[in-house]
Amino acid sequence: VLRKRYRYPRDAYKTVRLARALKLTPDLPLRPCRANVIRTVLPGIILFHEQIEIEPARTWNTLLRRHDLCFVSVVERHGASGVVAHGLLKDFNLGDGAVASSVGHDAHNLIVAGTNEDDMQVAVEAIRKAKGGVCVVRRRKIVAMVALPVAGLLSDKRATEIARETTLLKRAWKRAGCALPYMGFNLIPLSVIPEIRITDKGLVLVPQMEILPLFEPTE
Known part of the structure; x- marks a missing residue:
């Protein structure tokens, strides 16, 4: 029986290093284009590559609802580089x-998905303050969170x-x-x-290991 609480090294609590100014959503397309999106299908181990024809809209909210999309971004969290890769999730x-x-396998970068920039910023800031973790945010408020301060894992x-805490997180997630x-x-x-993933390098087509742009011009 472990009678004395184990103390992790201090450096183990300093692994979530994020740049201060992060843009978590892509720019709104101003011209017709083709989007490379990640389509989720249960049980979710394999993610499918899908291309969607995008027509210009006044707001991201219109485009997201039109195509059943949400934002997904991967933020490099080990060196405060400020690198953010933007993507779109379908059917999430x-x-x-x-x-x-902060447990985005396998590089363990920070992954955030959302319907708007504000809530995504709140979620990222919550993980920054907790030194790692998993959280759910709605209307700029943290609904549930499990802090993972040791290596962010x-x-x-x-x-x-x-x-x-995990039980509450699962309920909020659902x-x-x-x-x-x-x-x-x-x-x-x-x-x-x-078939397709997103890392801090961008969208990755697997197994070709080809980096894809989020948006491509239509011919």
Whole structure:
């Protein structure tokens, strides 16, 4: 029986290093174009590459609703480089708000999905302050969160505490409408599983290991 609480090295609590000014959503297309999107299908291990014809709209909200999309971005979190890769998720079913995690496999960068920039910013800032974790945000408020301050991957709380927090997170995640459970969400950046992933380098077509642009001009 472990009678004395284990103390992790101080440096283990300093691994979520984010630049201060981060733009988490792409610019709104001003001309007709083709978007390379990530389509989610349960159970969610394989993500499918789909191309969507995009017509200009006045707001992102119009485009997202028209095509059943939400934003997804991967933020480099180890060196405060400010690198952010933007993407679009189809059929993720996130109703409103944002979800984020510092456990984006396998480089363990920060992944955030959302319907608007404001909620995504709140989610990223929550993870920054907690030094890592998984959270659900709605209307700029943190609905549920599990802090993972040890390397941005582990909790230093007792099992009973973290179990309660995880139960609340699962409920909030489900209420948000997310088609993938949060463990599946963490696999979205894992660029060894077909067909398409997103890393801090951008969209990756697997197994070709080809980097794709988010938007391509239509012919």
